[in-house]
Amino acid sequence: xxxxEAGQFKTSYKADQAMFPIFQDxxxxxxxxxxxxxxxxxxxxxxxxxxxxxxVIIMALAAIGLNLLVGYCGQVSLGSGAFMAVGAYAAYxxxxxxxxxxxxxxxxxxxxxxxxxxxxFGIPSLRIKGFYLAxxxxxxxxxxxxxxxxxxxxxxxxxxxxxxxxPVEMLGVVFDSPMKKYFLCLVFLVIFTxxxxxxxxxxxxxxxxxxxxxxxxxxxxxxxxxxxxxxxxAVSSFFIGVAGALWAFVHLGSWxxxxxxxxxxxxxxxxxxxxxxxxxxxxxxxxAFITLLPLFLNQLPVWLxxxxxxxxxxxxEFMIFGALIIFFLAVEPLGLARIWQITKEKxxxxxxxx
Amino acid sequence: xxxTDRKLGPTILQVEGISLxxxxxxxxxxxxxxxxxxxxxxxxxxxxAGKSSMLNVINGVYHPNAGSITYKxxxxxxxxxxxxxxQGIARTFQNIALFKGMSVLxxxxxxxxxxxxxxFLAQCLYIGSARNEEIEHRKKVEEIIDFLQIQxxxxxxxxxxxxxxxxxxxxxxxxxxxxxxxxxxxxxxxxNIEEKEDMSRFILDVNDEFGTTIVxxxxxxxxxxxxxxxxVVLDYGKKIGDGTPTEIRNNKEVIDAYLGVSD
Ligand SMILES: Nc1ncnc2c1ncn2[C@@H]1O[C@H](COP(=O)(O)OP(=O)(O)O)[C@@H](O)[C@H]1O
Ligand SMILES: [Mg+2]
Numbered sequence: 279x280x281x282x283e284a285g286q287f288k289t290s291y292k293a294d295q296a297m298f299p300i301f302q303d304x305x306x307x308x309x310x311x312x313x314x315x316x317x318x319x320x321x322x323x324x325x326x327x328x329x330x331x332x333x334v335i336i337m338a339l340a341a342i343g344l345n346l347l348v349g350y351c352g353q354v355s356l357g358s359g360a361f362m363a364v365g366a367y368a369a370y371x372x373x374x375x376x377x378x379x380x381x382x383x384x385x386x387x388x389x390x391x392x393x394x395x396x397x398x399f400g401i402p403s404l405r406i407k408g409f410y411l412a413x414x415x416x417x418x419x420x421x422x423x424x425x426x427x428x429x430x431x432x433x434x435x436x437x438x439x440x441x442x443x444x445p446v447e448m449l450g451v452v453f454d455s456p457m458k459k460y461f462l463c464l465v466f467l468v469i470f471t472x473x474x475x476x477x478x479x480x481x482x483x484x485x486x487x488x489x490x491x492x493x494x495x496x497x498x499x500x501x502x503x504x505x506x507x508x509x510x511x512a513v514s515s516f517f518i519g520v521a522g523a524l525w526a527f528v529h530l531g532s533w534x535x536x537x538x539x540x541x542x543x544x545x546x547x548x549x550x551x552x553x554x555x556x557x558x559x560x561x562x563x564x565x566a567f568i569t570l571l572p573l574f575l576n577q578l579p580v581w582l583x584x585x586x587x588x589x590x591x592x593x594x595e596f597m598i599f600g601a602l603i604i605f606f607l608a609v610e611p612l613g614l615a616r617i618w619q620i621t622k623e624k625x626x627x628x629x630x631x632x
Numbered sequence: 633x634x635x636t637d638r639k640l641g642p643t644i645l646q647v648e649g650i651s652l653x654x655x656x657x658x659x660x661x662x663x664x665x666x667x668x669x670x671x672x673x674x675x676x677x678x679x680x681a682g683k684s685s686m687l688n689v690i691n692g693v694y695h696p697n698a699g700s701i702t703y704k705x706x707x708x709x710x711x712x713x714x715x716x717x718x719q720g721i722a723r724t725f726q727n728i729a730l731f732k733g734m735s736v737l738x739x740x741x742x743x744x745x746x747x748x749x750x751x752f753l754a755q756c757l758y759i760g761s762a763r764n765e766e767i768e769h770r771k772k773v774e775e776i777i778d779f780l781q782i783q784x785x786x787x788x789x790x791x792x793x794x795x796x797x798x799x800x801x802x803x804x805x806x807x808x809x810x811x812x813x814x815x816x817x818x819x820x821x822x823x824n825i826e827e828k829e830d831m832s833r834f835i836l837d838v839n840d841e842f843g844t845t846i847v848x849x850x851x852x853x854x855x856x857x858x859x860x861x862x863x864v865v866l867d868y869g870k871k872i873g874d875g876t877p878t879e880i881r882n883n884k885e886v887i888d889a890y891l892g893v894s895d
Contacts (some may be wrong), residue, residue: 291770399780475759480766482732484742491731498691499809500717500746555732 287425295479314464327456334569335463336524341549341561342474344519348547349556350478352511353403357415358546360422361515362522364392364539367432367521372442374434381446385523387447392519393512400511404504419540427535442532450466459528468623470517474558477513485511485589487556548599552606563614571595573617636851641669641862643702644845645690645813650699652685652869658778659685660696666812672839672846674856677866678889684726685851687815689781690847691716691723703813718746722811724802728848732791736801739790740776743808744769744854748775776804780834796827803834807842814838816848828852857881865889 318331343432369388372379379387395418403412426432431438445454446462453462479481488496489506497503526533545568553564572595579586586594606613645667652660659682667673675683688694690701692711700707703719722743748769751806754762777786780800787795790801799819806814819835820828832855838844850856854861857877865873865886873879873886882885 291767291774295766295770473756474761476756479753480746480758480762481748482752482755485745487734487738488731488742491733492729494713495725495729495731496695496742497713497724498693498717499743499805500714501742502714569798 300469311442314324319460324456327460329573330570331577332456332463332529335460335467336521336529337546337549337569338562338565339467339470339524340518340521340546341553341565342558343514343521344470345550345557345561346474346486346517346548347510347514348550349430349554349560350490351486351507352485353507353510354408354412354424355415356540356543356547357399357418357565358518359538359542361392361396361518362542363397363422363426363523365389365519365522366389366526366533366538367426368392368519369527370443371432373583374602379446381527382448385520388523389516389520392515392522396511396515397508400508403507403511418542423536423539435533440533444525446527453528463524463528465521470520471558474517478558482509543552548603551603552613554615555611557615558614559618560613562617567614644669644704645665646702647690648700648702650686650689650692650696650701652696658869660689663866664697665864665871665874667847669845669847670839670843671861672835672848672859674860674863675735675847675849675866676851676856676863681864681866682818682869685688685885687723687817687847687849689695691815692720717809720811720812721815722806722808723815724799724817724819726821728798728802730790730798730802730805735787735789736775736782736784739801740748740804740808741769743805744773746809747797773808776807779837781802796823799823799831807838810842811844814844814846816846818851820850821854828855835859
């Protein structure tokens, strides 16, 4: 009963087109922002920031980015790790080679570098689809792995090939404590979520979805496939590239040559599938789920007082992911986001089920 | 129908000597006809006659092996579908080609893509031109929704709609582009009598109110005779008839090939 739009008649299209047309949705968002900006910082300890909140937030950003491409535009990509790597290494190189640049600018330039790579590697999508496109993006993944581990210039000739950075300073604040880092990431996530939401509900988003659903019909309406697909690659790569820079500079602080390998690409794809294809909220839910599940599984034996080897736990993790992915692909392609939506619809009717 | 007082304009589309083959299959052989502004032209013929292929040639999905198309005075042989769209040609498909995952509203909004031009940054932030544009086009789309009487389903994903309504939404999406030339590929296939009547009325209204030129493919001869100003008959990729409904009804070759000898 408390989640419904009864009595809220939209008297103008402007009102109907607002980001959250239902009043209760505004409340939901306000509650989430309150939790994010007030409750979590009050309750969380350093470990929770480092192990849970910061990685979940950055991965949510990456998953939203990938979802723009896969979920909204229907172009499969296994190259998210590569785009994160490009974002991270580009930001690093801008920072050390042009020291006057503000790190914020460097992060955005990292994102733009990922955009450039994304557009180039998006070109095959004009010819190939589905599985074959996934393989083409996989090639990008191996290409960047090779580039950043073999070409020493990118790592500034550090002997081990790994990179360590100092805490970033932006707008006069040094982001050195976990809580400050958390706030930084959260602000990034909020801004990018707003941008992502705006894009997908407007002309570009419709062009992406039209291309996804029926490309011939989209073209007949006047949507150029080149524009739709490459713009999806561009925007998606930008999101993922910025997430990569945050991951490297804010979460990791120092990283090895293969920190952005194929496993990362798979994780982000799983987040999108489990969270919900074609849903911004889905990216967040998926990121939270995939990041938290291993932590949860590690704790479970402790709570239950039984003894399971760590090897067993990681096997278990893979099996659960596998089962869930099959479930979501086969039964609920709209993922956790759909389950969330159904819950809201039920709430809307509660306590009268019909 | 066929009101004599209705003014036909000059030729808007001229098809000349179009031939199209898929491997060994000759889908179209040396087809010529013309369409006048404000006209409703029906293309009829048995299955596989090449009707859909003809529409595909007109809006650039297929590229003919020979012949030319003159549209609004410009001759062209090859054209991409989105170029045809930007010149005011819209269409619907024989097998509904809606965007299944999107709502009715979004499907029809998509039809207005070419009329929207807010910049990328404005769209990211949903400010200024992006916001105004979205609201202004929404108004236009609501007019179409009212016109087609599909108000109650505007937020429904089209994949969940029954067949007849999907056809209507697809017409709406084509109308959203405010086309000068509207190509309808079997808009009434699989509909019951009532739905056909509704659809016929929409087609006539579009033609009347907006002056849209319409080329449509239809099998129901009753509907064709009622709606169209002129009829082109195809059979095995060849044109075997071209004239007013009355002329076609009395055309010996057409009767033999298509309408059936017993009349
Ligand atoms: N894309 C295509 N590839 C191969 N053959 C095609 C294609 N489109 C149409 N054809 C063939 O062209 C002929 C005409 O088809 P079509 O234009 O769909 O006929 P109609 O719409 O009159 O039923 C048929 O023999 C069909 O098999
Ligand atoms: Mg056909």
